[in-house]
Amino acid sequence: MRPIRAACLGTTTALVALLACAPVEAAATDTGSAHAKGGHRVITLIGVLKEQTRFPVTPGGIPAAQGDRTVFRSDLLDQNRKKVGETGGTCTTTRAVDGGAEECTVTYTLPGGQLSAQGMVFGILTQGRPTTPPPPFDNAITGGTGKFDRARGQIHAETIAPNTRRFTIDLD
Template sequence: MRPIRAACLATTTALVTLLTCAPVAATATDTDSAHAKGKARVITLIGRLAQQTRFPVNPGGAPAQGDRTVFRSVLFDENDNEVGETGGTCTTTRVDNGGAEVCVVTYTLPGGQLEVQGMLFGILTGGLPTIPPPPFDNGITGGTGEFDRARGSVHAETIAPGTRRFTIDLKH
Protein backbone atom coordinates (compact mmCIF):
# COMPACT_ATOMS: atom_id res chain seq x y z
CA MET A 1 0.00 0.00 0.00
CA ARG A 2 1.50 3.36 -0.98
CA PRO A 3 1.24 6.41 1.32
CA ILE A 4 -0.94 9.33 0.37
CA ARG A 5 1.08 12.20 -0.96
CA ALA A 6 -0.50 15.47 -0.39
CA ALA A 7 -2.08 16.86 1.72
CA CYS A 8 -2.31 16.76 2.35
CA LEU A 9 -3.62 16.46 3.43
CA ALA A 10 -4.31 15.75 3.49
CA THR A 11 -3.22 17.07 2.64
CA THR A 12 -3.10 16.77 0.42
CA THR A 13 -2.45 15.20 0.55
CA ALA A 14 -2.23 15.56 1.67
CA LEU A 15 -2.07 18.04 0.55
CA VAL A 16 -1.14 14.22 0.80
CA THR A 17 0.48 11.15 1.82
CA LEU A 18 -1.72 11.35 4.88
CA LEU A 19 -1.97 7.84 6.30
CA THR A 20 -3.68 6.04 9.21
CA CYS A 21 -5.26 7.98 12.06
CA ALA A 22 -3.76 8.44 15.54
CA PRO A 23 -4.87 11.22 17.91
CA VAL A 24 -2.39 14.03 18.47
CA ALA A 25 -2.78 17.35 20.26
CA ALA A 26 -3.28 20.20 17.80
CA THR A 27 -1.36 23.43 17.73
CA ALA A 28 -2.91 26.52 16.21
CA THR A 29 -1.61 30.01 15.82
CA ASP A 30 -3.64 32.62 14.06
CA THR A 31 -2.38 36.19 14.02
CA ASP A 32 -4.08 39.14 12.34
CA SER A 33 -6.33 38.99 9.28
CA ALA A 34 -5.00 37.88 5.91
CA HIS A 35 -7.68 39.93 4.17
CA ALA A 36 -6.16 43.27 5.19
CA LYS A 37 -3.73 44.22 2.41
CA GLY A 38 -0.07 44.01 3.36
CA LYS A 39 -0.73 41.79 6.39
CA ALA A 40 0.86 38.45 7.16
CA ARG A 41 -0.80 35.60 9.02
CA VAL A 42 0.41 32.21 10.24
CA ILE A 43 -2.05 29.41 10.97
CA THR A 44 -0.88 26.07 12.38
CA LEU A 45 -3.32 23.17 12.19
CA ILE A 46 -3.29 19.41 12.64
CA GLY A 47 -4.79 17.27 9.86
CA ARG A 48 -5.98 13.71 10.45
CA LEU A 49 -6.62 11.49 7.47
CA ALA A 50 -10.33 10.72 7.06
CA GLN A 51 -10.50 9.14 3.58
CA GLN A 52 -8.04 8.06 0.93
CA THR A 53 -8.50 6.26 -2.38
CA ARG A 54 -5.71 5.22 -4.71
CA PHE A 55 -6.01 4.79 -8.46
CA PRO A 56 -2.86 2.94 -9.59
CA VAL A 57 -1.91 2.64 -13.23
CA ASN A 58 -0.69 -0.93 -12.54
CA PRO A 59 -3.05 -2.35 -9.87
CA GLY A 60 -1.03 -4.64 -7.62
CA GLY A 61 2.16 -3.70 -9.46
CA ALA A 62 5.01 -1.27 -9.02
CA PRO A 63 4.37 2.48 -8.67
CA ALA A 64 4.00 4.14 -12.08
CA GLN A 65 3.80 7.58 -13.60
CA GLY A 66 0.13 8.59 -13.56
CA ASP A 67 -0.80 6.86 -10.28
CA ARG A 68 -3.31 9.06 -8.50
CA THR A 69 -4.40 9.46 -4.88
CA VAL A 70 -7.53 11.29 -3.73
CA PHE A 71 -7.73 12.23 -0.04
CA ARG A 72 -9.60 14.16 2.64
CA SER A 73 -8.36 15.09 6.11
CA VAL A 74 -10.12 16.77 9.04
CA LEU A 75 -8.38 19.87 10.43
CA PHE A 76 -8.08 20.70 14.16
CA ASP A 77 -6.98 23.81 16.09
CA GLU A 78 -4.82 24.20 19.23
CA ASN A 79 -7.69 23.06 21.47
CA ASP A 80 -8.31 19.95 19.35
CA ASN A 81 -11.51 21.49 17.97
CA GLU A 82 -12.49 20.57 14.43
CA VAL A 83 -12.11 23.73 12.32
CA GLY A 84 -12.31 22.51 8.74
CA GLU A 85 -11.02 20.01 6.25
CA THR A 86 -8.58 19.63 3.43
CA GLY A 87 -8.93 17.52 0.33
CA GLY A 88 -7.26 17.07 -3.00
CA THR A 89 -5.48 14.88 -5.48
CA CYS A 90 -1.87 13.93 -6.10
CA THR A 91 -0.54 12.42 -9.33
CA THR A 92 2.78 10.59 -9.60
CA THR A 93 5.04 12.31 -12.12
CA ARG A 94 8.26 10.38 -11.51
CA VAL A 95 9.08 6.96 -10.04
CA ASP A 96 12.90 7.07 -10.27
CA ASN A 97 15.28 9.12 -8.07
CA GLY A 98 12.95 8.97 -5.05
CA GLY A 99 9.75 9.63 -6.97
CA ALA A 100 7.67 12.81 -7.20
CA GLU A 101 4.04 13.88 -7.26
CA VAL A 102 2.16 17.03 -8.16
CA CYS A 103 -0.72 17.87 -5.81
CA VAL A 104 -3.71 20.23 -5.92
CA VAL A 105 -5.38 20.75 -2.53
CA THR A 106 -8.19 22.87 -1.03
CA TYR A 107 -8.21 23.87 2.65
CA THR A 108 -11.74 24.73 3.84
CA LEU A 109 -11.53 26.92 6.96
CA PRO A 110 -13.79 29.31 8.86
CA GLY A 111 -13.99 32.40 6.66
CA GLY A 112 -13.18 30.81 3.32
CA GLN A 113 -11.03 28.42 1.34
CA LEU A 114 -7.35 28.30 0.39
CA GLU A 115 -6.13 26.75 -2.86
CA VAL A 116 -2.68 25.16 -2.73
CA GLN A 117 -0.55 23.28 -5.23
CA GLY A 118 2.98 22.01 -5.67
CA MET A 119 5.38 19.11 -5.90
CA LEU A 120 6.24 16.42 -3.35
CA PHE A 121 9.63 14.77 -3.70
CA GLY A 122 11.09 11.63 -2.10
CA ILE A 123 7.81 9.73 -2.01
CA LEU A 124 9.49 6.41 -2.90
CA THR A 125 12.44 4.62 -1.32
CA GLY A 126 13.80 1.66 -3.26
CA GLY A 127 10.59 1.57 -5.34
CA LEU A 128 8.38 1.42 -2.21
CA PRO A 129 6.47 4.22 -0.47
CA THR A 130 8.56 6.31 1.91
CA ILE A 131 7.35 5.83 5.51
CA PRO A 132 6.80 8.27 7.07
CA PRO A 133 6.14 10.50 4.08
CA PRO A 134 8.60 13.36 3.69
CA PRO A 135 7.74 16.95 4.63
CA PHE A 136 6.84 19.32 1.80
CA ASP A 137 6.18 22.96 0.98
CA ASN A 138 3.47 23.99 -1.50
CA GLY A 139 2.39 27.39 -2.78
CA ILE A 140 -0.90 29.13 -2.01
CA THR A 141 -2.41 30.08 -5.36
CA GLY A 142 -5.54 31.88 -4.13
CA GLY A 143 -8.62 31.61 -2.01
CA THR A 144 -12.14 32.75 -1.21
CA GLY A 145 -13.75 34.87 1.51
CA GLU A 146 -11.19 36.28 3.93
CA PHE A 147 -8.50 34.44 1.95
CA ASP A 148 -9.39 36.19 -1.32
CA ARG A 149 -6.17 36.97 -3.26
CA ALA A 150 -4.07 35.16 -0.63
CA ARG A 151 -0.52 34.11 -1.43
CA GLY A 152 2.12 32.34 0.61
CA SER A 153 2.98 28.74 1.37
CA VAL A 154 1.97 25.66 3.33
CA HIS A 155 4.59 23.53 5.07
CA ALA A 156 3.45 20.00 5.98
CA GLU A 157 5.19 17.42 8.11
CA THR A 158 4.10 14.02 9.33
CA ILE A 159 3.95 13.98 13.15
CA ALA A 160 2.27 10.56 13.63
CA PRO A 161 0.73 7.89 11.39
CA GLY A 162 -2.17 9.52 9.56
CA THR A 163 -1.45 12.90 11.14
CA ARG A 164 0.24 15.99 9.72
CA ARG A 165 1.02 19.44 11.01
CA PHE A 166 0.24 22.17 8.49
CA THR A 167 1.88 25.57 8.93
CA ILE A 168 0.10 28.03 6.65
CA ASP A 169 2.10 31.22 6.02
CA LEU A 170 -0.29 33.70 4.41
CA LYS A 171 0.76 36.86 2.65
CA HIS A 172 -1.82 39.25 1.29
Protein backbone atom coordinates in the same frame (compact mmCIF):
# COMPACT_ATOMS: atom_id res chain seq x y z
CA MET B 1 -3.18 39.99 -7.94
CA ARG B 2 -2.42 41.62 -4.63
CA PRO B 3 -1.07 39.49 -1.77
CA ILE B 4 -3.35 38.73 1.17
CA ARG B 5 -3.33 41.34 3.92
CA ALA B 6 -4.25 40.47 7.51
CA ALA B 7 -3.37 41.57 10.99
CA CYS B 8 -0.49 39.55 12.40
CA LEU B 9 -1.84 37.24 15.07
CA GLY B 10 0.65 35.28 17.16
CA THR B 11 0.25 32.62 19.80
CA THR B 12 2.04 29.42 20.60
CA THR B 13 0.35 26.14 19.83
CA ALA B 14 0.22 23.45 22.48
CA LEU B 15 1.62 21.05 19.91
CA VAL B 16 4.57 23.12 18.75
CA ALA B 17 6.23 25.63 21.04
CA LEU B 18 8.62 26.67 18.30
CA LEU B 19 6.07 27.76 15.71
CA ALA B 20 4.01 30.93 16.03
CA CYS B 21 0.47 30.67 14.81
CA ALA B 22 -2.81 32.47 14.54
CA PRO B 23 -5.54 30.24 15.93
CA VAL B 24 -8.29 29.48 13.49
CA GLU B 25 -10.86 30.89 15.93
CA ALA B 26 -9.08 34.25 15.75
CA ALA B 27 -8.97 34.03 11.97
CA ALA B 28 -12.67 33.17 11.92
CA THR B 29 -13.59 36.27 13.92
CA ASP B 30 -11.82 38.73 11.60
CA THR B 31 -14.26 40.94 9.75
CA GLY B 32 -13.95 41.62 6.08
CA SER B 33 -11.57 40.17 3.59
CA ALA B 34 -8.11 39.23 4.86
CA HIS B 35 -6.34 40.84 1.91
CA ALA B 36 -7.67 44.27 2.88
CA LYS B 37 -6.18 44.22 6.38
CA GLY B 38 -2.45 44.52 5.62
CA GLY B 39 0.28 42.43 7.19
CA HIS B 40 1.28 38.82 7.49
CA ARG B 41 -0.43 35.87 9.17
CA VAL B 42 0.57 32.31 10.11
CA ILE B 43 -2.01 29.63 10.91
CA THR B 44 -0.94 26.24 12.29
CA LEU B 45 -3.34 23.33 12.03
CA ILE B 46 -3.24 19.58 12.50
CA GLY B 47 -4.53 17.41 9.65
CA VAL B 48 -5.81 13.92 10.46
CA LEU B 49 -6.22 11.66 7.43
CA LYS B 50 -9.80 10.35 7.14
CA GLU B 51 -9.91 8.88 3.63
CA GLN B 52 -7.30 7.99 1.02
CA THR B 53 -7.64 5.99 -2.18
CA ARG B 54 -4.86 5.11 -4.59
CA PHE B 55 -5.57 4.66 -8.29
CA PRO B 56 -2.66 2.82 -9.90
CA VAL B 57 -2.06 3.13 -13.64
CA THR B 58 -1.48 -0.63 -13.78
CA PRO B 59 -3.58 -2.39 -11.11
CA GLY B 60 -1.61 -5.33 -9.75
CA GLY B 61 1.53 -4.00 -11.42
CA ILE B 62 4.53 -2.25 -9.91
CA PRO B 63 3.80 -0.54 -6.56
CA ALA B 64 4.34 2.98 -7.93
CA ALA B 65 4.29 4.16 -11.53
CA GLN B 66 4.23 7.48 -13.32
CA GLY B 67 0.59 8.58 -13.59
CA ASP B 68 -0.65 6.87 -10.41
CA ARG B 69 -3.13 9.08 -8.53
CA THR B 70 -4.01 9.46 -4.88
CA VAL B 71 -7.20 11.14 -3.65
CA PHE B 72 -7.43 12.11 0.02
CA ARG B 73 -9.43 13.99 2.66
CA SER B 74 -8.33 15.06 6.14
CA ASP B 75 -9.99 16.83 9.06
CA LEU B 76 -8.26 20.06 10.14
CA LEU B 77 -7.93 20.64 13.88
CA ASP B 78 -6.84 23.70 15.87
CA GLN B 79 -4.36 23.60 18.78
CA ASN B 80 -7.18 22.44 21.11
CA ARG B 81 -7.91 19.49 18.79
CA LYS B 82 -11.26 21.04 17.77
CA LYS B 83 -12.28 20.40 14.16
CA VAL B 84 -12.21 23.69 12.27
CA GLY B 85 -12.22 22.54 8.66
CA GLU B 86 -11.04 19.97 6.21
CA THR B 87 -8.64 19.53 3.36
CA GLY B 88 -8.93 17.40 0.27
CA GLY B 89 -7.06 16.93 -2.94
CA THR B 90 -5.32 14.77 -5.48
CA CYS B 91 -1.70 13.90 -6.16
CA THR B 92 -0.31 12.41 -9.37
CA THR B 93 2.98 10.52 -9.44
CA THR B 94 5.31 12.31 -11.85
CA ARG B 95 8.50 10.38 -11.05
CA ALA B 96 8.63 6.74 -9.94
CA VAL B 97 12.45 6.56 -9.66
CA ASP B 98 15.07 8.29 -7.49
CA GLY B 99 12.76 8.62 -4.48
CA GLY B 100 9.68 9.48 -6.49
CA ALA B 101 7.71 12.72 -6.80
CA GLU B 102 4.06 13.78 -6.92
CA GLU B 103 2.34 16.93 -8.14
CA CYS B 104 -0.54 17.81 -5.79
CA THR B 105 -3.54 20.13 -5.90
CA VAL B 106 -5.23 20.66 -2.52
CA THR B 107 -8.10 22.76 -1.11
CA TYR B 108 -8.17 23.79 2.57
CA THR B 109 -11.72 24.64 3.74
CA LEU B 110 -11.56 26.91 6.80
CA PRO B 111 -13.96 29.22 8.65
CA GLY B 112 -14.74 32.10 6.31
CA GLY B 113 -13.35 30.66 3.09
CA GLN B 114 -11.07 28.29 1.25
CA LEU B 115 -7.39 28.22 0.32
CA SER B 116 -6.05 26.53 -2.81
CA ALA B 117 -2.53 25.12 -2.89
CA GLN B 118 -0.41 23.35 -5.45
CA GLY B 119 3.09 21.94 -5.65
CA MET B 120 5.50 19.04 -5.67
CA VAL B 121 6.11 16.44 -2.98
CA PHE B 122 9.50 14.75 -3.34
CA GLY B 123 10.81 11.55 -1.77
CA ILE B 124 7.44 9.80 -1.71
CA LEU B 125 8.96 6.39 -2.52
CA THR B 126 11.43 4.18 -0.71
CA GLN B 127 12.60 1.21 -2.78
CA GLY B 128 9.62 1.62 -5.11
CA ARG B 129 7.00 1.72 -2.33
CA PRO B 130 5.25 4.72 -0.68
CA THR B 131 7.28 6.08 2.23
CA THR B 132 6.12 5.94 5.82
CA PRO B 133 6.04 8.55 7.14
CA PRO B 134 5.74 10.83 4.12
CA PRO B 135 8.47 13.48 3.92
CA PRO B 136 7.83 17.18 4.76
CA PHE B 137 6.94 19.43 1.83
CA ASP B 138 6.06 23.02 0.91
CA ASN B 139 3.29 24.00 -1.52
CA ALA B 140 2.37 27.39 -2.95
CA ILE B 141 -0.92 29.03 -2.03
CA THR B 142 -2.44 29.83 -5.41
CA GLY B 143 -5.60 31.63 -4.30
CA GLY B 144 -8.61 31.58 -2.06
CA THR B 145 -12.21 32.52 -1.46
CA GLY B 146 -14.05 34.59 1.16
CA LYS B 147 -11.65 35.83 3.86
CA PHE B 148 -8.80 34.30 1.84
CA ASP B 149 -9.67 36.11 -1.40
CA ARG B 150 -6.45 36.74 -3.40
CA ALA B 151 -4.41 34.69 -0.92
CA ARG B 152 -0.71 34.16 -1.55
CA GLY B 153 1.98 32.44 0.48
CA GLN B 154 2.96 28.87 1.20
CA ILE B 155 1.94 25.85 3.23
CA HIS B 156 4.53 23.69 4.99
CA ALA B 157 3.44 20.16 5.90
CA GLU B 158 5.25 17.67 8.09
CA THR B 159 4.22 14.30 9.46
CA ILE B 160 4.01 14.31 13.27
CA ALA B 161 2.31 10.93 13.85
CA PRO B 162 0.78 8.15 11.74
CA ASN B 163 -1.84 9.70 9.41
CA THR B 164 -1.29 13.09 11.09
CA ARG B 165 0.41 16.17 9.67
CA ARG B 166 1.06 19.67 10.97
CA PHE B 167 0.22 22.34 8.39
CA THR B 168 1.85 25.74 8.81
CA ILE B 169 -0.04 28.15 6.55
CA ASP B 170 2.09 31.23 5.92
CA LEU B 171 -0.07 33.97 4.36
CA ASP B 172 1.68 36.98 2.80
